[in-house]
Amino acid sequence: MNLQNSLLPPHAEMVRAMLERDTSYEGVFFTAVKTTGIFCRPSCTARKPKPENMEFFAGVNECLAAGYRACLRCKPLDAADSAPDWVQGLLKSVDAQPDTRWSDAQLLAQGIEPLKLRRWFKQHMGMTFHAWLRARRLGQALDGIKQGETIDGVAFDSGYESLSGFRDAFQKSFHITPGRAANSEPLLFTRLTTPLGPMIAMAERRGLVLLEFLDQSSLRPEVEALQSRFGYAVAPGHNVHLQQIGQQLAEYFAGERKVFSVALHMPGSEFSRQVWAELATIPYGQTTTYGAIAQRLGKPGASRAVGLANGHNRISIVVPCHRVIGADGSLTGYAGGEPRKAFLLRLENAPVQLTGQLAF
Known part of the structure; x- marks a missing residue:
């Protein structure tokens, strides 16, 4: 599957991401270098090839099928x-x-x-x-x-x-x-690896509290808020919820899981919890809008407030805020980065035609 028949971001955007080592595109595409015969992650630290020598693929299988071998530095097969x-x-x-x-x-x-x-x-x-x-x-x-x-x-x-x-x-x-x-309530955290880059998962005895990509700029303020507003004591460790989310996340990315069963605990305002509860009802492979969620909550004029609450969701993927798009079909904002949002919607075969820069 090459650029012409794959569901990939625009060529110029992939060239930029490769040259700038943009981690938000991790797993979204792979770069093959015609002059060396190897393929790399977007974030690879090796010397960058000339754009005319780059070829882009959606997955490692396509790279291997085209005769390229994996880079020994960034190890795209891992x-x-x-x-x-x-x-x-x-x-x-x-x-x-x-x-x-x-x-x-x-x-x-x-x-x-x-x-x-x-x-x-x-x-x-x-x-x-x-x-x-x-x-x-x-x-x-x-x-x-x-x-x-x-x-x-x-x-x-x-x-x-x-x-x-x-x-x-x-x-x-x-x-x-x-x-x-x-x-105080201990909030244990661990690091998880995914095709889209590393994530951090945090859970207390009642359930999963946070699941975010490690390169998100909002991560530190979110953790500090959990400490200051809700009295959590954050420490590395393991519990049953962290073990479950690690396993279930791997199954999700492998296309083997559509519904998560890990217990959740989501402290926040009453309105935010209402919005998050609505997010959790969006079926796998489907999308909705801020306006539609506001309508279901009986607050048709609260689209902007719904958008803010959606942005404050701390549990990515499991509480699927990536399934919320703009009224015009655009991707709209996503804390993990719009390339990841497009990847997740592709993974779920969401029946939507996006009109934004990362359309697929």
Whole structure:
């Protein structure tokens, strides 16, 4: 499937995205280079070819069928931004040995270069490996306090030599004192890989609270709002809801799932929750408009308010705000980027003719 018969963004837009390494196009298309015989992701860091030597495809199978081989740098055959084997092995070791401090000497003994590890975690987790470890230990301490353990006990179990040091780190991480932790709600997060790039999933005991692409500019304000408005204590970790969304998201992108069953918990204003509930009823492969949602809510003049609430949806894909389009058939805004929105609608075979720049 080449550019002429595939459902792809305009040629000029793909050239721009490739030259600028635009991550919002991750998984939307792949670039094949005629002079080298390889194909890459849009975000590949290799030296860029001349536009006249580029050829674009919708998927890796089309690239391979055309005789191209995968780039060894960006590895387009892997899930987008998936953790390399050496990182995955380290994460398994951390799970198996949660009390290990993991000094640079220990990392080197495992064949892991500390600086390389630091760079990977900063790029993909937004923090260094050691900062991630501290956050993980503090999350375990928070859980211990919630379970009735003493602050002194969890402080020393977490590896802190002084209670004051533990209190300072705890408050800096969770924006609450350890004494107030028993009344807070832990919000655990993990990183998920998808064909459209890495996502972050956050869940508490009642269900999934957030699912967003990691490169979204709105992500940090959303997390800060969850901490300040709803009292969440955010820490890396795992629970049943995070395990479910990881599995169900993989099934969705493989075309094997149309309905998500993971439990959701969506704190917000009454009107926002009404809008989000309506979003959740939009069937797979169908679209609607802000005006139609306002009509169903009995507020026909509230299209703009519906649009704002739609934009504040924190759970991408599962609460399908990508199925809401403009009254003129245009894509309209999408926090994850309009290329991703077009990809998701293509994936679902949505019967809609879009008139915007990314029409398909």
